[in-house]
Amino acid sequence: DTEVTQTPKHLVMGMTNKKSLKCEQHMGHRAMYWYKQKAKKPPELMFVYSYEKLSINESVPSRFSPECPNSSLLNLHLHALQPEDSALYLCASSPDPVLAGGLETQYFGPGTRLLVL
Amino acid sequence: AQSVTQPDIHITVSEGASLELRCNYSYGATPYLFWYVQSPGQGLQLLLKYFSGDTLVQGIKGFEAEFKRSQSSFNLRKPSVHWSDAAEYFCAVGLSYDKVIFGPGTSLSVIP
Numbered sequence: 001d002t003e004v005t006q007t008p009k010h011l012v013m014g015m016t017n018k019k020s021l022k023c024e025q026h027m028g029h030r031a032m033y034w035y036k037q038k039a040k041k042p043p044e045l046m047f048v049y050s051y052e053k054l055s056i057n058e059s060v061p062s063r064f065s066p067e068c069p070n071s072s073l074l075n076l077h078l079h080a081l082q083p084e085d086s087a088l089y090l091c092a093s094s095p096d097p098v099l100a101g102g103l104e105t106q107y108f109g110p111g112t113r114l115l116v117l
Numbered sequence: 118a119q120s121v122t123q124p125d126i127h128i129t130v131s132e133g134a135s136l137e138l139r140c141n142y143s144y145g146a147t148p149y150l151f152w153y154v155q156s157p158g159q160g161l162q163l164l165l166k167y168f169s170g171d172t173l174v175q176g177i178k179g180f181e182a183e184f185k186r187s188q189s190s191f192n193l194r195k196p197s198v199h200w201s202d203a204a205e206y207f208c209a210v211g212l213s214y215d216k217v218i219f220g221p222g223t224s225l226s227v228i229p
Contacts, residue, residue: 004160031214040224042207092161104214108153108161108162111158111159
């Protein structure tokens, strides 16, 4: 199994809703990432989990709340989002931050297309 | 500061023609370099990567890229483009496992 899966593929939510995005990988990777991507732009890093611990939070608003319940699963909880949060949310994983000596390849999922009304 | 530039925002080629997408980087040390492709509404797929060794790297889907240290470039090439290659292409530099700098992307259109 060499893929990262994300659910749902599409999500429409109101500004008062609470929803969650899910990301899963079964490659044994120990680093997982959330990115936000606007149309025609490169991905922007939001969060990094290394060995199930949050290692990077790129000054993301608190209405986005990540969670890493285990080494295969990464969630992004959404609450009280704004219309400008509409974007493609990408999850990625990479093998092992320690063993790789700090440099390795990130593998991306297909993304969740989020629309906030 | 580290950066990645892709000088061409949009390129149009005819099906069957050759393709070269340009990528230049600014980084003091030996870079880890990647090319990703993104079809409309999809995630990023890794085409190829350069870590060290042979400066001509072969990737998936018939793509190759050449690392030229003297020019700080990592251009992507394909000898004959297929209509299914129409997509957004991102060059990236890896600084650490959690720090990847993406270029702005080049949008490729293919004329039948």
